[in-house]
Amino acid sequence: MLAESQQATMIEAVFFYIFTGVMLLAALSVVLNRQPIYSVLSLLVAMFCLASLFIMLGAYFVAALQVLLYAGAVLVLFLFVIMLLNLEREALARTRLFTLRAVGTIAPAFLFVHLVRLFRLSATTTSFPSLPPGSGSVESIGRLLFTTYLLPFELTSFLILAAIIGAVTLTKRNASE
Amino acid sequence: MVAAPLAPWLGWTILFAPLCAAVLIFLFGIHHRRFSSTVAIVGLLASFACTARLFFDALGHPATLPFEWSITWIALPGFTIPFGVLIDQLSLLMTLVVTGVGSAIFIYSTGYMAEEQAYSRFFGMLSLFAFSMLTIVLSTNWIQLFMGWELVGFSSYMLIGHWYAKPSAADAGKKAFMVNRVADFGFLLGILALWAISSPLASERTFHFLTLEHKLTQLAHAGLLPMTTLPLIGLLIFCGPVGKSAQFPLHVWLPDAMEGPTPVSALIHAATMVAAGVYLLCRAFWLFEGLPSVLTTIMWVGGATAFLAACLALVENDLKRILAYSTLSQLGYMVMALGLGGRVAGMYHLTTHAFFKALLFLAAGSVIHGTHEQDIHKLGGLWHSMRWTSLTFLIGGLALCGFPGLSGFFSKDEILVLAHEHNAALYWLATITAGMTALYIARAWFIAFTGKAHGHGHESPPVMVGPLVLLAGLSIVGGYIGIPQFLGQLHGEFHWGVAAISLLVVGAGLFLAWLIYFKQAIAPQALVHALALPYSFVQRRYYIDEIYNWYVATVQQKIIAGLCAWVERYIIIGFLVNGIAALTRSLGRLIRLCQTGKIQTYVLAFLLGIIWLLSSALSH
Amino acid sequence: MTITLTHYLIASACLFSIGLIGVLTRRNVLMILLCIELMFNAANLAFVAYARSWADAGGQIIVFFIITVAAAEVTVGLAIAILLARQLHTLNADEVSSLKW
Numbered sequence: 085m086l087a088e089s090q091q092a093t094m095i096e097a098v099f100f101y102i103f104t105g106v107m108l109l110a111a112l113s114v115v116l117n118r119q120p121i122y123s124v125l126s127l128l129v130a131m132f133c134l135a136s137l138f139i140m141l142g143a144y145f146v147a148a149l150q151v152l153l154y155a156g157a158v159l160v161l162f163l164f165v166i167m168l169l170n171l172e173r174e175a176l177a178r179t180r181l182f183t184l185r186a187v188g189t190i191a192p193a194f195l196f197v198h199l200v201r202l203f204r205l206s207a208t209t210t211s212f213p214s215l216p217p218g219s220g221s222v223e224s225i226g227r228l229l230f231t232t233y234l235l236p237f238e239l240t241s242f243l244i245l246a247a248i249i250g251a252v253t254l255t256k257r258n259a260s261e
Numbered sequence: 262m263v264a265a266p267l268a269p270w271l272g273w274t275i276l277f278a279p280l281c282a283a284v285l286i287f288l289f290g291i292h293h294r295r296f297s298s299t300v301a302i303v304g305l306l307a308s309f310a311c312t313a314r315l316f317f318d319a320l321g322h323p324a325t326l327p328f329e330w331s332i333t334w335i336a337l338p339g340f341t342i343p344f345g346v347l348i349d350q351l352s353l354l355m356t357l358v359v360t361g362v363g364s365a366i367f368i369y370s371t372g373y374m375a376e377e378q379a380y381s382r383f384f385g386m387l388s389l390f391a392f393s394m395l396t397i398v399l400s401t402n403w404i405q406l407f408m409g410w411e412l413v414g415f416s417s418y419m420l421i422g423h424w425y426a427k428p429s430a431a432d433a434g435k436k437a438f439m440v441n442r443v444a445d446f447g448f449l450l451g452i453l454a455l456w457a458i459s460s461p462l463a464s465e466r467t468f469h470f471l472t473l474e475h476k477l478t479q480l481a482h483a484g485l486l487p488m489t490t491l492p493l494i495g496l497l498i499f500c501g502p503v504g505k506s507a508q509f510p511l512h513v514w515l516p517d518a519m520e521g522p523t524p525v526s527a528l529i530h531a532a533t534m535v536a537a538g539v540y541l542l543c544r545a546f547w548l549f550e551g552l553p554s555v556l557t558t559i560m561w562v563g564g565a566t567a568f569l570a571a572c573l574a575l576v577e578n579d580l581k582r583i584l585a586y587s588t589l590s591q592l593g594y595m596v597m598a599l600g601l602g603g604r605v606a607g608m609y610h611l612t613t614h615a616f617f618k619a620l621l622f623l624a625a626g627s628v629i630h631g632t633h634e635q636d637i638h639k640l641g642g643l644w645h646s647m648r649w650t651s652l653t654f655l656i657g658g659l660a661l662c663g664f665p666g667l668s669g670f671f672s673k674d675e676i677l678v679l680a681h682e683h684n685a686a687l688y689w690l691a692t693i694t695a696g697m698t699a700l701y702i703a704r705a706w707f708i709a710f711t712g713k714a715h716g717h718g719h720e721s722p723p724v725m726v727g728p729l730v731l732l733a734g735l736s737i738v739g740g741y742i743g744i745p746q747f748l749g750q751l752h753g754e755f756h757w758g759v760a761a762i763s764l765l766v767v768g769a770g771l772f773l774a775w776l777i778y779f780k781q782a783i784a785p786q787a788l789v790h791a792l793a794l795p796y797s798f799v800q801r802r803y804y805i806d807e808i809y810n811w812y813v814a815t816v817q818q819k820i821i822a823g824l825c826a827w828v829e830r831y832i833i834i835g836f837l838v839n840g841i842a843a844l845t846r847s848l849g850r851l852i853r854l855c856q857t858g859k860i861q862t863y864v865l866a867f868l869l870g871i872i873w874l875l876s877s878a879l880s881h
Numbered sequence: 882m883t884i885t886l887t888h889y890l891i892a893s894a895c896l897f898s899i900g901l902i903g904v905l906t907r908r909n910v911l912m913i914l915l916c917i918e919l920m921f922n923a924a925n926l927a928f929v930a931y932a933r934s935w936a937d938a939g940g941q942i943i944v945f946f947i948i949t950v951a952a953a954e955v956t957v958g959l960a961i962a963i964l965l966a967r968q969l970h971t972l973n974a975d976e977v978s979s980l981k982w
Contacts, residue, residue, distance in 0.1 A: 100884045104892045115903035141933040143941045153948050158955050165959045169966050188905030191868050196898040198875040203890045211883045233942050240949050247953035251960040858978030
């Protein structure tokens with residue numbers, strides 16, 4: 085039988101690959117799916133996998149936030165708007181330039197290659213250092229948020245206010261309409 | 262060259278007094294007739310007075326010549342052009358002629374042009390002409406001479422076309438200017454070539470006459486001159502006189518120039534401007550002396566001009582045109598003399614010709630003023646109504662044919678002796694021409710001044726008759742005042758054989774004219790009928806005008822100008838100008854494709870930039 | 882096989898590229914916004930991985946902020962999309978090209 089640490093490493097690896105694989109498949113589905121609803125739902129799946137990866141990395145609070153805010157609020161908003169606008173199946177138009185789609189696929193591939201090269205520069209073979217207990221919990225993040233990062237925290241509220249006002253103003257119907 | 266012994270203002274006055282007169286007239290005198298003519302006459306007389314002073318001083322101290330006063334006009338590194346006054350025997354003689362005869366003609370003009378509208382403009386242009394002519398005569402270097410050359414061409418154009426409202430006058434002015442332009446092109450090439458060979462070092466090249474002569478002689482002795490191209494340069498420089506002195510084949514402008522007022526014909530197209538070519542040949546004679554081929558060309562051109570022009574004068578009916586062709590013929594004599602190596606003979610004949618030809622023209626002007634008629638067949642019997650004019654015309658005519666004792670006899674004789682010594686064919690040509698000269702001028706005299714009067718004329722006012730008498734006097738005594746001696750030829754060549762033959766020929770011509778036109782013994786019509794073919798050929802002026810017109814209309818306008826227009830339209834405008842515009846437009850259209858307005862295109866561009874940045878950062 | 886930082890980073894890069902493909906090739910404006918969300922998530926993964934690797938909680942804090950900002954941005958973006966649908970009657974990215982010359 086393998087040693088415990090080796091076993092742990094192996095389990096970690098298995099879970100990592102499962103979650104990453106599903107996430108990437110879901111991402112591909114987001115990009116390639118013709119039905120808008122299916123795309124949104126695929127994104128939901130991807131976010132759940134991402135949250136799992138966050139938990140594997142020890143960021144429990146962030147994982148929860150991801151599920152609550154991102155998956156729970158943002159995607160729901162998307163769904164509402166899609167259903168409101170009654171989007172239909174995105175037709176495959178012939179007028180769409182094939183070159184644009186080809187370049188649009190190849191260029192990100194190039195970017196990916198360069199990013200991989202970049203990351204390889206500082207690649208390590210050691211695993212993550214062990215975490216102090218309590219890191220990544222609500223309490224530790226909250227402490228940081230209200231001490232060191234208080235200013236951005238407060239400024240974010242302004243941002244949200246601006247977004248709210250913007251959204252309401254933009255979609256307000258005029259009296260004449 | 263020694264330092265100038267006299268005050269510089271003398272020389273500058275000679276040159277600039279007529280110019281100041283012209284400026285004053287054009288600035289202030291356009292509406293003041295008396296002021297204009299007075300200023301013009303005073304200006305030229307001032308020049309004459311200063312020239313006389315210099316002349317008498319030179320007579321007393323001949324060793325002081327030549328000297329000059331000059332200022333530096335253009336000074337570029339390695340290229341300086343002075344502007345100045347060169348005084349030697351040649352320029353003194355010519356200046357005396359120009360200012361003296363010119364003053365007489367100016368005074369005459371006050372009478373002749375008395376009823377003229379543009380009186381002040383006339384005198385202003387005359388003064389400008391005087392300045393230009395003096396620039397040529399007194400110039401110290403080729404460029405100053407060329408400047409004067411072009412200026413006299415311009416003044417001539419303005420004066421020929423004085424009555425510019427008349428189409429024939431305007432055309433004549435244009436023709437004169439353009440024919441001269443053609444000649445001056447060759448002339449300028451010759452001047453520049455002369456400058457180029459004047460020294461192997463670029464900084465030592467010069468336009469200055471005296472220095473150039475010295476340098477070229479040195480180079481010739483050292484064997485550094487390009488002897489193959491030197492005759493070509495000589496011919497190019499000869500182009501100038503061919504145009505200005507109306508030698509064959511560029512003689513076509515001179516008969517048409519008679520459209521101008523008669524004083525203009527007298528001054529410019531008889532006495533001075535057309536003689537500028539001869540003056541130039543004298544001035545640059547040292548260049549031609551060593552080039553026998555060029556000299557041969559010059560003498561034959563001169564001889565041909567003399568003969569052909571005399572033929573043309575025989576068939577003319579307009580009084581001024583007869584005199585114009587006579588001028589052509591005499592200019593041919595002068596050029597021929599220079600071709601034969603007779604520098605002094607050429608200048609001698611130039612001087613005497615100035616006297617009697619100006620006289621003839623002024624007398625003709627007097628006739629025109631009195632009768633308002635130019636066709637000799639419409640005149641007649643003027644001996645009775647215009648005594649002074651007839652008498653002076655007679656004296657001028659006799660001087661022209663070389664009647665013994667008058668000035669023309671001596672000067673023409675010198676030329677005939679030269680011809681006799683050098684070239685037999687040319688000698689007989691010149692002699693026959695002398696006979697024809699007598700014939701045509703006597704024809705004009707008999708038809709216009711004797712016989713029955715067709716209209717009536719009245720004698721001209723004294724202001725016009727005075728200059729006639731003065732010039733007649735000069736025509737008589739011109740042979741005795743020692744012109745050749747002044748120019749350096751110490752003993753006169755007198756060849757009894759040549760003199761006898763010329764007397765015989767002139768006598769024959771006069772007798773023939775008397776027979777045909779006075780006694781009416783032979784009818785002119787019968788002669789014309791007998792010589793029908795040559796007569797018509799000569800009457801059409803050898804079809805030269807037709808040939809030139811054909812050349813300009815067909816070759817120049819259709820072919821050359823048409824080609825240039827095609828190149829301009831399709832290549833320069835179509836291809837280059839419009840092509841660049843089309844290129845810019847299509848380039849713009851191409852670049853405009855970047856601006857699609859679609860977000861995704863812009864994102865793609867952004868992405869490509871990032872990839873490029875990353876890859877270049879990673880490759881370091 | 883030990884899962885190192887690089888694995889997570891490559892996963893993040895992959896996700897990012899897929900999102901980018903979506904941004905460049907999809908025609909519907911809403912779908913483009915969705916793919917932008919995908920790219921945000923890729924960035925989040927990278928941040929959290931680094932936070933774990935350097936034991937610095939600042940990475941998780943920034944993820945917190947990114948999620949908030951993404952929410953705000955989606956709000957306004959969807960409002961614009963609704964406007965587009967209302968006024969131009971189209972959600973085709975090719976037809977929303979008023980900035981064209």
